[in-house]
Amino acid sequence: MSAARPRVLFVYFTVTQQTLTVIEAMTDTLRTRGCDVQQARIEFTDPRYADRFSRFPFKHPYLLVAGMLLPQLRHATGQIRVPDSVREGDYDLVCIGSPTWWLNPCMPIRSFMQSDLAATVFAGKPFAAIVVCHRYWKNNLATVKALGIKKGGKFVSGIHFIAAGGAIGSMLALMSYFGTGVIKDRYLGVKIPKANLQPSYLGESRAFAHELADSLGCAAQIEGGSA
Numbered sequence: 001m002s003a004a005r006p007r008v009l010f011v012y013f014t015v016t017q018q019t020l021t022v023i024e025a026m027t028d029t030l031r032t033r034g035c036d037v038q039q040a041r042i043e044f045t046d047p048r049y050a051d052r053f054s055r056f057p058f059k060h061p062y063l064l065v066a067g068m069l070l071p072q073l074r075h076a077t078g079q080i081r082v083p084d085s086v087r088e089g090d091y092d093l094v095c096i097g098s099p100t101w102w103l104n105p106c107m108p109i110r111s112f113m114q115s116d117l118a119a120t121v122f123a124g125k126p127f128a129a130i131v132v133c134h135r136y137w138k139n140n141l142a143t144v145k146a147l148g149i150k151k152g153g154k155f156v157s158g159i160h161f162i163a164a165g166g167a168i169g170s171m172l173a174l175m176s177y178f179g180t181g182v183i184k185d186r187y188l189g190v191k192i193p194k195a196n197l198q199p200s201y202l203g204e205s206r207a208f209a210h211e212l213a214d215s216l217g218c219a220a221q222i223e224g225g226s227a
């Protein structure tokens, strides 16, 4: 490891804060391992969609989710704003926080991954993918990996986080949460699993961050202090 602290960039999008929750846990761990960490949250500024994603809980959760079906399956991109920290830094590792929308990376993340800016950010750099969803992570992770490699990045590793329950239960829990912003036990009279991240997310996020720190050659964490 060079004398300089390894620089890590998180580029992510979030509406309901689950992706940010994972990134915060990873950021804490990477900092204890001596990394200089920047978090860059993409803004979804596209006039066709920005308004509907600007408020949470969602007024019409089913309409909101259904309204993204065609654009997502078409792999459409849209207008985004990317923080200056993404352009300005020369990073040793780039981590992409990618919520799933209709089996794919959400439009703001795809828009970033396919941008000219991504080509400068990824060129020759190691990168990792973090997928957060209620259930369907595989295609999202594979897509982020492929797009990053296409922009010149070197894929290091990926991780995914899913909610509790089966296909129907976790979907009902998600829609309940989208409409209320509260994790409930029942929805439409039916018992539902807990929405969002499972408690194991914290340990898994930290372990993944340690794995990335090891790949950067960071010194081991010293008990009760920084590396």
Ligand SMILES: Cc1cc2nc3c(=O)[nH]c(=O)nc-3n(C[C@H](O)[C@H](O)[C@H](O)COP(=O)(O)O)c2cc1C
Pocket (backbone or CB within 6 Å): 013, 014, 015, 016, 017, 018, 019, 020, 064, 065, 066, 068, 099, 100, 101, 102, 103, 104, 132, 133, 134, 135, 136, 137, 174, 196
């Ligand atoms: C428009 C839309 C489509 C979604 N489609 C899927 C999906 O196909 N599969 C899935 O597992 N989760 C899907 N989700 C759930 C999100 O992945 C989940 O809510 C995740 O926590 C969002 O990340 P965030 O909390 O950081 O915004 C969808 C969410 C939205 C808003």
